[in-house]
Amino acid sequence: SAVISQKPSRDICQRGTSLTIQCQVDSQVTMMFWYRQQPGQSLTLIATANQGSEATYESGFVIDKFPISRPNLTFSTLTVSNMSPEDSSIYLCSGYRRHTGELFFGEGSRLTVL
Amino acid sequence: DAKTTQPPSMDCAEGRAANLPCNHSTISGNEYVYWYRQIHSQGPQYIIHGLKNNETNEMASLIITEDRKSSTLILPHATLRDTAVYYCIAPPTDSWGKLQFGAGTQVVVTP
Numbered sequence: 001s002a003v004i005s006q007k008p009s010r011d012i013c014q015r016g017t018s019l020t021i022q023c024q025v026d027s028q029v030t031m032m033f034w035y036r037q038q039p040g041q042s043l044t045l046i047a048t049a050n051q052g053s054e055a056t057y058e059s060g061f062v063i064d065k066f067p068i069s070r071p072n073l074t075f076s077t078l079t080v081s082n083m084s085p086e087d088s089s090i091y092l093c094s095g096y097r098r099h100t101g102e103l104f105f106g107e108g109s110r111l112t113v114l
Numbered sequence: 115d116a117k118t119t120q121p122p123s124m125d126c127a128e129g130r131a132a133n134l135p136c137n138h139s140t141i142s143g144n145e146y147v148y149w150y151r152q153i154h155s156q157g158p159q160y161i162i163h164g165l166k167n168n169e170t171n172e173m174a175s176l177i178i179t180e181d182r183k184s185s186t187l188i189l190p191h192a193t194l195r196d197t198a199v200y201y202c203i204a205p206p207t208d209s210w211g212k213l214q215f216g217a218g219t220q221v222v223v224t225p
Contacts, residue, residue, distance in 0.1 A: 004157075031211045042201075043158065043215040092157055096211025101146065103211045105157035 004029075006093050006106035013083055013113050020079045021091055021109045027074055029095030029104070034068060034078045037090040037108070046091075049076040083113045118202045123220040126196075132189040134219055136202030139183040144207045147178060149187045151198040152218075158201070161187065192223045 003026045013019050025032060032049040047068055048056040055068035070076040080087050090108040097104065119137040126132040138147060148163040162169055162176045164185070169176040175188040189196055201218040205211075 033212060035215075042199075042217055045212060045214065048212060094158075094211070098210065101163055101211075102160045103148075103150075103213060104160060107157045 004093060004095050004104050004106040006109050008109055009107065010110040011112070013111065015084055015113060017083055018079055018081045019083065019111060020077050021093070023076045023078070023093030023106060025074050025076075025093075025095040025104075028097050028099075029074065030098040031096035032070060032076050033094045033096070033103075034066070034076070035092040035094060035105075037092060039088070043092065046078070049078075080111065083111075085113045087111065088113045118204055118216060120200070120202050120216065120219045122217065123222070126189075126192045126221060126223050128194060128223055128225050129191055132192040132196065132221060132223070134187040134189075134200050134202075134221065135184065136187070137184045138202070138204045141182055141204045142207070143182075145204050147176065147182075147185050148203045148205065148213065149174070149176065150201045150203065150213075150215075151196075152201070153195075153198040158215075161200075192221075194223050194225065197221060197223045 005024050007022050034046040035043045036046050037043045045058050046061045049068050049070040051070045065081055067079045090110050092108045093106045095104050146163050146165050149161040150158045152158045161173050164176045178185045199218040199220050201215050203213050205213050
């Protein structure tokens with residue numbers, strides 16, 4: 001299976017601040033995605049992280065709130081900006097291995113905003 | 115994504131086979147069926163995927179009906195560690211890994 005590591009694994013943040021989550025994948029991954037899982041809910045896709053260009057956002061998510069970078073094939077960051085308690089969620093990085101059709105997930109970053 | 119329908123929950127006895135159904139009556143000819151599971155407080159885990167033939171790996175078997183309108187994930191000998199939410203997903207052919215997760219089936223394996 002692909003190796004996907006995220007950090008931080010969890011954090012507690014103050015309202016109005018920003019947090020950047022880092023994701024490192026192994027070289028067999030071609031596509032990278034960011035998901036959000038709100039408490040008691042299923043996963044919701046935030047965006048596709050595009051290498052060397054702007055991310056592609058899903059409906060309801062915007063770059064100003066969730067800026068994403070992917071400077072190279074194996075690394076991406078998601079920033080949650082100007083946080084409010086409603087942003088308290090688990091944020092998950094995922095990587096798609098095209099030649100096997102498998103999507104792998106990191107363990108997630110559990111964010112609590114006070 | 116083709117719409118998938120799963121029961122919200124099911125129980126299974128430890129050591130018995132768990133058969134998880136999924137309906138995907140609007141699936142198109144080239145769309146795969148994927149199964150993932152999420153154990154509490156962990157990231158989702160890939161289980162298996164298939165197009166039209168039955169598939170088996172070290173974790174599970176996937177049985178797809180001939181008309182492809184439904185499928186069944188089989189965990190041959192359920193253990194307590196198989197307690198999780200199981201997701202059946204049928205993404206568009208050109209999704210390249212971009213998956214839309216539904217509510218899934220909460221499976222509880224009991225001793």
